[in-house]
Amino acid sequence: MEFKKPRGTRDFLFEDLEERKYVENTIRKTVENYGFKEIKTPIFEDLELFTTRSGEGIKEELYHFQDKGKRDLALRPEMTASVARLYNNNLQREAKPLKMYYFGSCFRYERPQAGRYRQFWQFGIEVIGGTPIYNEAEIIAMANEVLQKLNIQNYEVAIGHLGIIKGVLNHLDVDAQKQTEIIASIDKEDYEHLKEIMEDLKIDMKNQQIINDIINVNGTRKDLDKIKPELEEIPEAYEAVLELDSILEIIEAYNFTDYTVKLSIARGLDYYTGLVFEVYVPDLGAEKQITGGGTYNLMGLFDSEEVESTGFAFGFDRIMEAYHKQNIQIPEDNTKRVLIVPIKPDFKKEAIQIAQQLRGADIITDIDLKGKKLKKNLSYANTHNINNVVMLGDKEITDNTATLKNMKTGNQVTIPQDELIELILKDDDTQ
Amino acid sequence: MEFKKPRGTRDFLFEDLEERKYVENTIRKTVENYGFKEIKTPIFEDLELFTTRSGEGIKEELYHFQDKGKRDLALRPEMTASVARLYNNNLQREAKPLKMYYFGSCFRYERPQAGRYRQFWQFGIEVIGGTPIYNEAEIIAMANEVLQKLNIQNYEVAIGHLGIIKGVLNHLDVDAQKQTEIIASIDKEDYEHLKEIMEDLKIDMKNQQIINDIINVNGTRKDLDKIKPELEEIPEAYEAVLELDSILEIIEAYNFTDYTVKLSIARGLDYYTGLVFEVYVPDLGAEKQITGGGTYNLMGLFDSEEVESTGFAFGFDRIMEAYHKQNIQIPEDNTKRVLIVPIKPDFKKEAIQIAQQLRGADIITDIDLKGKKLKKNLSYANTHNINNVVMLGDKEITDNTATLKNMKTGNQVTIPQDELIELILKDDDTQ
Numbered sequence: 001m002e003f004k005k006p007r008g009t010r011d012f013l014f015e016d017l018e019e020r021k022y023v024e025n026t027i028r029k030t031v032e033n034y035g036f037k038e039i040k041t042p043i044f045e046d047l048e049l050f051t052t053r054s055g056e057g058i059k060e061e062l063y064h065f066q067d068k069g070k071r072d073l074a075l076r077p078e079m080t081a082s083v084a085r086l087y088n089n090n091l092q093r094e095a096k097p098l099k100m101y102y103f104g105s106c107f108r109y110e111r112p113q114a115g116r117y118r119q120f121w122q123f124g125i126e127v128i129g130g131t132p133i134y135n136e137a138e139i140i141a142m143a144n145e146v147l148q149k150l151n152i153q154n155y156e157v158a159i160g161h162l163g164i165i166k167g168v169l170n171h172l173d174v175d176a177q178k179q180t181e182i183i184a185s186i187d188k189e190d191y192e193h194l195k196e197i198m199e200d201l202k203i204d205m206k207n208q209q210i211i212n213d214i215i216n217v218n219g220t221r222k223d224l225d226k227i228k229p230e231l232e233e234i235p236e237a238y239e240a241v242l243e244l245d246s247i248l249e250i251i252e253a254y255n256f257t258d259y260t261v262k263l264s265i266a267r268g269l270d271y272y273t274g275l276v277f278e279v280y281v282p283d284l285g286a287e288k289q290i291t292g293g294g295t296y297n298l299m300g301l302f303d304s305e306e307v308e309s310t311g312f313a314f315g316f317d318r319i320m321e322a323y324h325k326q327n328i329q330i331p332e333d334n335t336k337r338v339l340i341v342p343i344k345p346d347f348k349k350e351a352i353q354i355a356q357q358l359r360g361a362d363i364i365t366d367i368d369l370k371g372k373k374l375k376k377n378l379s380y381a382n383t384h385n386i387n388n389v390v391m392l393g394d395k396e397i398t399d400n401t402a403t404l405k406n407m408k409t410g411n412q413v414t415i416p417q418d419e420l421i422e423l424i425l426k427d428d429d430t431q
Numbered sequence: 432m433e434f435k436k437p438r439g440t441r442d443f444l445f446e447d448l449e450e451r452k453y454v455e456n457t458i459r460k461t462v463e464n465y466g467f468k469e470i471k472t473p474i475f476e477d478l479e480l481f482t483t484r485s486g487e488g489i490k491e492e493l494y495h496f497q498d499k500g501k502r503d504l505a506l507r508p509e510m511t512a513s514v515a516r517l518y519n520n521n522l523q524r525e526a527k528p529l530k531m532y533y534f535g536s537c538f539r540y541e542r543p544q545a546g547r548y549r550q551f552w553q554f555g556i557e558v559i560g561g562t563p564i565y566n567e568a569e570i571i572a573m574a575n576e577v578l579q580k581l582n583i584q585n586y587e588v589a590i591g592h593l594g595i596i597k598g599v600l601n602h603l604d605v606d607a608q609k610q611t612e613i614i615a616s617i618d619k620e621d622y623e624h625l626k627e628i629m630e631d632l633k634i635d636m637k638n639q640q641i642i643n644d645i646i647n648v649n650g651t652r653k654d655l656d657k658i659k660p661e662l663e664e665i666p667e668a669y670e671a672v673l674e675l676d677s678i679l680e681i682i683e684a685y686n687f688t689d690y691t692v693k694l695s696i697a698r699g700l701d702y703y704t705g706l707v708f709e710v711y712v713p714d715l716g717a718e719k720q721i722t723g724g725g726t727y728n729l730m731g732l733f734d735s736e737e738v739e740s741t742g743f744a745f746g747f748d749r750i751m752e753a754y755h756k757q758n759i760q761i762p763e764d765n766t767k768r769v770l771i772v773p774i775k776p777d778f779k780k781e782a783i784q785i786a787q788q789l790r791g792a793d794i795i796t797d798i799d800l801k802g803k804k805l806k807k808n809l810s811y812a813n814t815h816n817i818n819n820v821v822m823l824g825d826k827e828i829t830d831n832t833a834t835l836k837n838m839k840t841g842n843q844v845t846i847p848q849d850e851l852i853e854l855i856l857k858d859d860d861t862q
Contacts, residue, residue, distance in 0.1 A: 003480050003516045006504055009473035011517050017469050033790040035768075035797040035815075038448050042440035042550050043474060043506075043536060044494075049434050063475075065496035068540065073437055075474075085434045086442050095814045099797075105474060109499060119473050134800035250800070253783045337466070352684045359464040366466040366530075369565035369681070383526045384466075 008110075008118030022330040023150060023319055024103060027123050030146045034138065036101040036125050041082035043105070047072035053081045053271075063107050063118075075107035080311060083126050092305070096129025103316070116287065117317060124293075124313030132295050133247050135310045136275045141254030143279060143291055143312060150319065152281060153326050155290070157258070159251075159277045160265035161244040162294070164214055164227075166273075167237030172203060186215055187266035210234075215264040221248045223261055240274070247275060271296040277312070283325045290318040336424050337364045337386040341377045343393040351392055354402065354417060361421045381407055388424055439541075439549030453761040454581060454750055455534060458554050461577045465569065467532040467556050472513035474536070478503035484512045484702075494538050506538035511742060514557050523736070528561025534747070547718065548748060555724075555744030563726050564678050566741045567706045572685035574710060574722055574743060581750065583712060584757050586721070588689070590682075590708045591696035592675040593725070595645055595658075597704075598668030603634060617646055618697035641665075648694040652679045655692060671705070678706060702727040706741070712749070714756045721749040767855050768817040771798045772808045774824040782823055785833065785848060792852045812838055819855055 005011060012020060028038075047064050064074040076082055079102050091098060103123045110116065125142075127135040140159065147155055165186070169179045178201060185194040198208050210230050214237075217223050224245055231238040244261075251259065265276045276294035284290070293312020322328070338358055342351035351367050358365040366386065368377050374391070381389050391403040395414075402420055405412040415423060436442055443451060459469075478495050495505040507513055510533050522529060534554045541547065556573075558566040571590065578586055596617070600610045609632060616625040629639050641661050648654050655676055662669045675692075682690065696707045707725035715721070724743020753759070769789055773782035782798050789796040797817065799808050805822070812820050822834040826845075833851055836843040846854060 002519075003477060003483075004520065005473055005516070006475060006477060006498070006502070007500070009475070011473070011521065012471040013517075013521070014468050014470070017471060021469075029793070033793060033795055035795055037445050038452075039445070040443040040448060042436055042442070043538075044437060044440070044550075046434060046437060052434075063496060063498070065494060067437070067494070069438070071437070085436070086444075088433075089435065090442065090444070095811050107474075119475075131801040134798075138798075250779070250783070253780045254787060255784075348681070349684045352681070353686075356685060362460070362464060364464055364466055367565075367569075370562040380526050 006118070008116075010117060010119070018333070019323065019330055020316075020320060023316070023323070024123070026149050027146050027314065028101075028103070030149055031101045031125055031142065034099070034142050036099045039083070039086065039100050039102055040104065041076075041079065041086055041102070044073045044075050045082055045085065047074040049081050049085055050074055050077060061109050063109050077108055078106055078313070079104065079122060079124055080126065080313075083311075084309075087128055087307075091128075096307075097131075097135060098128040099125070100128075101125040121316035122313045123316050124311060126309055126311035128309045129307050132274060132308050132310055133243060133250065136295060137247050137250035137254065139293070139310060139312060140251055140259070140277055141256045143277075143293075143314075144256045144259075146314070147279065150323075151328050152290075152319070152322050153328075154281065154283060155322075156260055156280045156282070157256075157277065158260045158262040158265055158280065159244075159248070159275070160261070160263045161240050161247075161275050162266065162272050163240030163243065163274045164231070164237050164263060165211065165266075167240050168207070168210060168214065168231075168234055170236055171234045172201075172207060174201060174203075183266045186264055189264070217261055217263040219261060221245065221252075221261055244275065267292060267294060273297050273308070275310070281318070281322045281325075284318060284321055287318060287321070290315050290322065333385075335364060336388065337384070338366070338388045338390055338424060339377060339381045339384075339386045340365065340367045340390045341374060341392065342368070342371075343374070343391060345371055347392045347397055350397060354390065354392075354420065358421060358424070361425070363421065363424055378405075378407070390420065437549070439547075441548060441550070449764070450754065450761055451747075451751060454747070454754070455554070457580050458577050458745065459532075459534070461580055462532045462556055462573065465530070465573050467530045470514070470517065470531050470533055471535065472507075472510065472517055472533070475504045475506050476513055476516065478505040480512050480516055481505055481508060492540050494540050508539055509537055509744070510535065510553060510555055511557065511744075514742075515740075518559055518738075522559070527559065527738075528566060529559040530556070531559075532556045552747035553744045554747050555742060557740055557742035559740045560738050563705060563739050563741055564674060565681065567726060568678050568681035568685065570724070570741060570743060571682055571690070571708055572687045574708075574724075574745075575687045575690075577745070578710065581754075582759050583721075583750070583753050584759075585712065585714060586753075587691055587711045587713070588687075588708065589691045589693040589696055589711065590675075590679070590706070591692070591694045592671050592678075592706050593697065593703050594671030594674065594705045595662070595668050595694060596642065596697075598671050599638070599641060599645065599662075599665055601667055602665045603632075603638060605632060605634075614697045617695055620695070646695040648692055650692060652676065652692055675706065698723060698725060704728050704739070708743070712753045712756075715749060715752055718749060718752070721746050721753065764816075766795060767819065768795045768815070769797070769819045769821055769855060770808060770812045770815075770817045771796065771821045772805060772823065773799070773802075774805070774822060776802055778823045778828055781828060785821065785823075785851065789852060789855070792856070794852065794855055809836075809838070821851065 050058055050062060062074045062077055064072060067073055083100065105119050105121050107119055125139060144157055169182065182194060182197055185197065213227050217227060224241055228241055231241055265278055267276045272294045274295040278289055279291040280288045281290050282288055291312055291314050295308060295310045297306055297308055340351045340355050342348055348369050355365045355367045378389060387407050389405045389407060396402050400417050401414050402417050403412055403414045404423060481489055481493060493505045493508055495503060498504055514531065536550050536552050538550055556570060575588055600613065613625060613628055644658050648658060655672055659672055662672055696709055698707045703725045705726040709720055710722040711719045712721050713719055722743055722745050726739060726741045728737055728739055771782045771786050773779055779800050786796045786798045809820060818838050820836040820838060827833050831848050832845050833848050834843055834845045835854060
């Protein structure tokens, strides 16, 4: 039999996985410094959790199946719904704000294509409760810090606020369904269709102009001033502009000023209620969005107390894609790796004992107990990035010494066995 | 709607997850020191990969489903088959021995019961190629070192060798199917059924005695000497005893002598060919086995070149169960956590800037920008294990100072803002 991995999935090996772990740990460390704590939820949930949140249509994009009790389950397509479920099950009484992060794989049942996988990873955060404007400012500053630390180049942080456009539509008594249609057309930048809907709804020219002015804001915080006058008589929209302005002011207190205010961000999902933001890496082409998030009210799904939440998720695989496109190098690996080679079979016991001492000092150590030729051992060391080979010959065993060969420089020295650890650890390839 | 997590699955939160991560990282560090490198394979594989390895019967215990291309997929029930698939796809040309480890969740479709979950975690290692006896000795010594470092109490490492009993059965011309039946009855310790099979096969009293003598070995390495004389005329079995003896000698060179030789270990799976071992923690009752492994030849499944492999997996959830049963404490968390409280709304900007400095020094920092009462903030700090509160009042802002309150001792000091990091980092609760 010949087996392949399933289409749209990947195996991760050695150097590739090291790179992914470096990125994972950098994000982890940064969000932990902001007080976020990790949670883990199951790989699958009740199918209904996802259809309740996103509609029956999402079933087409899910891996779902029945368990023995005939319950319908689905591999999670994202983790926000699971976090909301967990909050409702266990965390309602925790002191707010509740700052949580998660990292794990999600699943999407679609035709595999470049940069899109059926098993993919998300690193996300959620803040539940507290005061949205402070949470929003902090997580955007934090997302920016993560990207700085990861050394991602030429990214754009775009910030919008759905409360503005929704405020105008509420003022015009546009019903929920039509609002969804309008926001969807803005999300797709389908301005012809937007025009059609507005005509159908008999929205007058003045208000069509207001809507167009809003979605055309794509610049700095100052550009908000252009729309303030025409919104003064629409209190809900005006308040949303002022709220966005306050959020941006707080973001700037974090010394982050290099964002774009872009009021056409709609995020395609009904449930966002206020601030929304997206981060793009144009080098990634069509799949340029590496992060997106905002403020929403998900708890309504559960008939439980309403709590505002703010969150975002990094598309982890897109970050890795940016690493490759932008040729970003992770810091050099300074881990010490050693191969111990007993020249005669009789020296195995000594070789094992030296290996155990080195491992005890957190030096990564292999031993050749098979008795391979020295040349083969040196070649093994080369292919496995082992930077030191310790050789034990007759003379070394008699004298309690060892010969240490630096694979990079080719230099070798014979030293007492009890000085090995010190010399290996201080080895900076200059010996 | 009320949603629950699916039966047999778990959410992991905060302290629980910290404990799991401590255990994970301890195992990771130890196996990395032995030269093992991490790999990751997909959560699901072709169903046939598992049925080819374990028979159609395993479908009953799997979560399986079809994808859009009508392929049958299954959530992995274990990871050895995936590692073998990966080896065949990508790693056949790598220099041997190839030392790999994995950590991830596996899935089992069974009635949930104490200590058994539908999503569970395995931490496993595999060595492919090289010389089995050295690999076997090393990984047993390594498994023991992991358990020592994890501080697991009263565990038993039992070592056996299937080559001995198989050697006798081959010598008696017992066919493969009957051998499987015999080994299954030994595995279940069903000695009455074993007796029946031997009678059916007309195995004479002398050879029945030999088989019984083998499976009764349950003691020290010296006990192997008792069966050596009667095996001298069955070369395959005799060689297997000598091989086991050599492996044990090498294990002892690792300074590990506290194992049990137990020749009735059969591991219930056909594919083991030589050494087998298991680790029990009797405190865990019926689910006492926390590790099991051995040497096998899995590549035969793939019609590819035969390579001997040795591996084992820790049942990660059982280790955590042992932690709880034995009340093992993880090392105290010395992470510094700070809450910054600006006493007036005007001080937000200063609060944010101090927070950013502390985070830059890897101090976990929260800020209250909402302007909660000090009492509420101190209570938030208490419930979130925050050990320092930094207060910024009128006087502090004027003087560029900050007041640092140690939540454990209740002491507070007012110091220049630029001395905060140093004082927080050196804080050993004795100030």
